[in-house]
Amino acid sequence: AMDIQKLRAQSGLITYDPGYANTGSCSSNITFIDGEKGILRYRGYDIDELAERCNFLDVAYLLVHGFLPKKDERAAFSELMNQHSMLHEGMRHFYDLFPDHAHPMATLSAMAVTLSTFYPELESHPNEAIDIMVTRLLSKVRTIAAFTYKKMKGQPIVYPRPDLSYCENFLNMMFYTPVNGYKPDPVITRALNQLLILHADHEQNCSSSVVKSVGSSGANLYASISAGICALWGPLHGGANQQVIEMLEKIQQEDNGDITRVIDRAKDKDDPFRLMGFGHRVYKTYDPRARVAKAICHKVIDHLGFKDPLLDIAQRLEEAALADRYFKERNLYPNVDFYTGITYRAMGIPTNMFTVMFAIGRLPGWIAQWLEMRDGSEHRIYRPRQLYVGPTQRSVDVNWVK
Numbered sequence: 282a283m284d285i286q287k288l289r290a291q292s293g294l295i296t297y298d299p300g301y302a303n304t305g306s307c308s309s310n311i312t313f314i315d316g317e318k319g320i321l322r323y324r325g326y327d328i329d330e331l332a333e334r335c336n337f338l339d340v341a342y343l344l345v346h347g348f349l350p351k352k353d354e355r356a357a358f359s360e361l362m363n364q365h366s367m368l369h370e371g372m373r374h375f376y377d378l379f380p381d382h383a384h385p386m387a388t389l390s391a392m393a394v395t396l397s398t399f400y401p402e403l404e405s406h407p408n409e410a411i412d413i414m415v416t417r418l419l420s421k422v423r424t425i426a427a428f429t430y431k432k433m434k435g436q437p438i439v440y441p442r443p444d445l446s447y448c449e450n451f452l453n454m455m456f457y458t459p460v461n462g463y464k465p466d467p468v469i470t471r472a473l474n475q476l477l478i479l480h481a482d483h484e485q486n487c488s489s490s491v492v493k494s495v496g497s498s499g500a501n502l503y504a505s506i507s508a509g510i511c512a513l514w515g516p517l518h519g520g521a522n523q524q525v526i527e528m529l530e531k532i533q534q535e536d537n538g539d540i541t542r543v544i545d546r547a548k549d550k551d552d553p554f555r556l557m558g559f560g561h562r563v564y565k566t567y568d569p570r571a572r573v574a575k576a577i578c579h580k581v582i583d584h585l586g587f588k589d590p591l592l593d594i595a596q597r598l599e600e601a602a603l604a605d606r607y608f609k610e611r612n613l614y615p616n617v618d619f620y621t622g623i624t625y626r627a628m629g630i631p632t633n634m635f636t637v638m639f640a641i642g643r644l645p646g647w648i649a650q651w652l653e654m655r656d657g658s659e660h661r662i663y664r665p666r667q668l669y670v671g672p673t674q675r676s677v678d679v680n681w682v683k
């Protein structure tokens with residue numbers, strides 16, 4: 282420790298690394314990625330195995346606590362989720378004030394930080410309260426998201442039900458109507474669990490770094506998560522799943538399903554257009570999540586008997602890109618967002634809520650990383666350096682504004 286202190290005090294050397302592509306900001310024992318081999322593990326478990334054998338709450342527990350819950354812990358965690366699923370009635374009034382066309386990510390972020398106004402007492406007892414804060418967030422974000430949907434649709438809000446599982450509850454709050462009711466569909470519930478698991482953590486990505494950056498100043502968990510939601514919103518990050526569908530729809534409508542123009546545009550260096558859902562900062566091979574997401578997509582579409590022309594376009598796009606020199610040379614493969622949107626669409630989730638689904642999934646990862654930072658010995662405020670390239674010293678002209 283002494284050496285590190287000394288080094289910190291003495292160091293005049295800084296690395297210049299835009300986008301921090303080669304800068305490690307911390308050590309972590311949560312998520313392992315091998316971008317060359319296409320491996321992703323949470324706490325040592327392969328993503329495929331977790332998606333196959335666990336539900337989303339198990340994985341949330343694993344990320345936050347470091348181990349998979351035993352039977353009684355599993356039941357207790359699920360019960361806690363039920364106890365904290367309701368929103369303070371005061372928070373409901375906020376929905377009346379947002380315009381109907383509000384983007385659900387803006388609403389989600391605003392509501393996440395609003396939790397700190399309705400549940401502020403916990404900030405003064407940080408240690409005993411942290412479990413409750415974590416549970417509240419995990420449970421209430423799902424309620425917030427479903428209420429946002431109901432508000433967009435102009436339908437009455439549906440309250441959470443204690444007899445339903447985490448994902449069933451979400452789907453029921455989204456799709457129940459007094460006229461049509463809602464009957465949980467095990468295939469859809471399973472698929473949703475799996476999609477959320479795929480999104481649950483991805484080490485030091487943009488939004489997780491933001492959550493930690495905000496948290497590093499000592500800001501509370503709700504505030505940190507709210508900022509992370511904003512970071513996830515961007516089209517180069519979580520917003521990509523929405524952009525993928527919009528791109529596929531354009532190919533269908535404007536190019537009659539012909540993919541060549543989009544491929545050519547993606548390769549054209551004078552055109553800022555990128556093939557959405559392709560490429561990744563860390564994966565230089567097929568994203569292991571994309572493989573699972575593709576299988577889920579086929580399962581859901583077959584189950585619902587939903588013939589989606591966008592799936593056919595996506596598959597042809599993938600084949601064409603994988604066979605193309607441009608994409609090969611740059612190691613550009615489908616990422617997790619390429620197939621998730623088509624699945625969410627088949628489930629009836631509107632396009633502008635895809636990134637909200639990503640946020641619900643990523644929440645345990647954000648929380649686990651925030652806790653790891655807060656409790657770890659490396660905890661320091663995030664404060665990168667820069668290379669100053671502006672003017673050297675000058676003085677204000679005596680005749681300025683005369």
Ligand code: ACO
Pocket residue numbers: 516517518519521547548554555556557558559560561562563611613616617618
């Ligand atoms: N389409 C066309 N060309 C691409 C694409 C793409 N989707 N992605 C990267 N490239 C090209 C770049 O133009 C660049 O080419 P050049 O070397 O000839 O200039 C080269 O590949 C390297 O790209 P960078 O921008 O340096 O890669 P970076 O690691 O900074 O970006 C990113 C990664 C943002 C994911 C990028 O691949 C991209 O914009 N993809 C599309 C958006 C997307 O799908 N985002 C979701 C990411 S996954 C997630 O958030 C869960």
